[in-house]
Amino acid sequence: MTYNPSRRLFLGGSLATTALGASGIIAPMSLASAAPASANKIYYGPKPGIAKLNANENPYGPSPEAIKAITEAASSGGAYYAYTAGMYLTDMIAEQNNLQRENVSITAGSSLILAFAAYAATSKGVILGPDLFWDTTSMAPISQGGPSIRRIPNTADLDIDLEALYNAIDSDVAMVHICNPNNPTGKILDPKKLREFCIKASKKTLVLVDEAYNELMEDGPKHSMIPLINEGHNVIVARTFSKIYGLAGMRIGYMLGSEDNMTWINKYGLGGYSINQAGLAAAITSYNDESFKSFSREKVVEAKDMIMTAVKENGLAALPSSTNFVFVDLGDRGDANAFQKAMANYDVHIRGQYRTYQLWSRVSTGRIEHVQMYVDAMPKALDDMHKAIKA
Numbered sequence: 001m002t003y004n005p006s007r008r009l010f011l012g013g014s015l016a017t018t019a020l021g022a023s024g025i026i027a028p029m030s031l032a033s034a035a036p037a038s039a040n041k042i043y044y045g046p047k048p049g050i051a052k053l054n055a056n057e058n059p060y061g062p063s064p065e066a067i068k069a070i071t072e073a074a075s076s077g078g079a080y081y082a083y084t085a086g087m088y089l090t091d092m093i094a095e096q097n098n099l100q101r102e103n104v105s106i107t108a109g110s111s112l113i114l115a116f117a118a119y120a121a122t123s124k125g126v127i128l129g130p131d132l133f134w135d136t137t138s139m140a141p142i143s144q145g146g147p148s149i150r151r152i153p154n155t156a157d158l159d160i161d162l163e164a165l166y167n168a169i170d171s172d173v174a175m176v177h178i179c180n181p182n183n184p185t186g187k188i189l190d191p192k193k194l195r196e197f198c199i200k201a202s203k204k205t206l207v208l209v210d211e212a213y214n215e216l217m218e219d220g221p222k223h224s225m226i227p228l229i230n231e232g233h234n235v236i237v238a239r240t241f242s243k244i245y246g247l248a249g250m251r252i253g254y255m256l257g258s259e260d261n262m263t264w265i266n267k268y269g270l271g272g273y274s275i276n277q278a279g280l281a282a283a284i285t286s287y288n289d290e291s292f293k294s295f296s297r298e299k300v301v302e303a304k305d306m307i308m309t310a311v312k313e314n315g316l317a318a319l320p321s322s323t324n325f326v327f328v329d330l331g332d333r334g335d336a337n338a339f340q341k342a343m344a345n346y347d348v349h350i351r352g353q354y355r356t357y358q359l360w361s362r363v364s365t366g367r368i369e370h371v372q373m374y375v376d377a378m379p380k381a382l383d384d385m386h387k388a389i390k391a
C-alpha cells in the first residue's frame, strides 16, 4: 500500500494509532506510574509515594486560579462544545504575539498539531531533524508507511548542529524539525544563530521550531522564533500549556504560523474538536499569570540545583539545562535502562535510554519532596547497579 496520509484525516486516526498506541488509548510510557485498572481507587496523578520524574510535567500546577476556572467551566460549559472559549484563547494568543487568529491553531496538547504537521510534511517529502530531539510526533507517520526522519548527528556536546542540518536540506526535505530548548538534552541554541538558520533554511523548506519549554527561561522571549512568522518567513512554532503552566493533564497546546501553513496543516486533523472547556478555562486563566509562572520557575531552579548537586556528589556529570529536566551522564557507572530500573526500586520513576545514548539518563524536576527522593535514592541505586554488574 502506498503512503497517503490524507486518507487518514480524522481525529483519533493518525495520531491515535501511533503516539497513543495501537488501541488508540495511551502509550505505555505514560502509564508508568498509574494504578492498575483493577484497583478500587482511581488516581489522576501518580500514586502517593511515587516520585514521578519521567515526563517533564510541572506538578505545582494547575494554579489555584486555574482550578477555580476548571470547576466553573465544567459546571457551566461541560455540556457544550468549546467553540467560544476556543476562539477566546485563540484571540488572546494572537494578540500577545502580534498575529491574527488565522495564524493560531489550538489542539488538545501540542502533540496533536505537531503530528498534523508531520503528516502534512510527509505528504510532500521527508522530515529532517537532529539525531536527538523530541521526535515522537515526527515519527508518527512512519507507522502509516510514511518516511523515516532524516537525522543529522548532534555535535560532541550534544548540541543541534545547525550548519550540518542546513547543508542536509535538499529537494526531498519537506520540513526541518527543531526543538529549542531541546528534549532530552535540555540545551538551548544561541538565539542569533538559530534565527539566522531559520531565515536561511526557510527559504528552502518549512522550518518547525518546537518551543515547549520556552517559558521556563526567564529570557524566553529572546529565544523565541515567533517574530519570524510576522516577518513572513516559512516558519511554524509550537507551544504548550503542559510545561510551565502545569496543565499537562488538561491538554491544551498550539501552533503559530502563516495562514496558509495553518490551513494546510489543519487539513490533517480536526484539532478544533479536540479541545475541551476545562482545559481552555485553565489555559485562559494561566496564560498571563506571571506570578504562577515565576513561582514555577523558582521551583524548577531549586529542583535543578538539588539534582546538579547530587550528580556531582555521586561523581557524575550533567548537561546544563534550560528546561525542567536534566540529562545526566552516567559515565562508567552503568546504563540508563539499568539506572531507571534501579531507581524504580526506590519508587523514583525516571526515563530510560534514548536512541543510542546508552549512558545518558533524563530526570524531570518535580515536587521538591520527590526530587529529594531522587537525590536520596541515587547513591543506593548506583551501588545496586554496581553490585549487580559484579555478581
Ligand SMILES: Cc1ncc(COP(=O)(O)O)c(C=O)c1O
Binding pocket: 055, 056, 108, 109, 110, 111, 112, 134, 179, 183, 210, 212, 213, 239, 240, 241, 242, 248, 252, 253
Ligand atoms: C519538546 C516537546 N514538545 C511537545 C511535547 C508534548 O507536549 P503536549 O503535552 O503539549 O502534547 C513534549 C512533551 O514532553 C515535548 O517535550
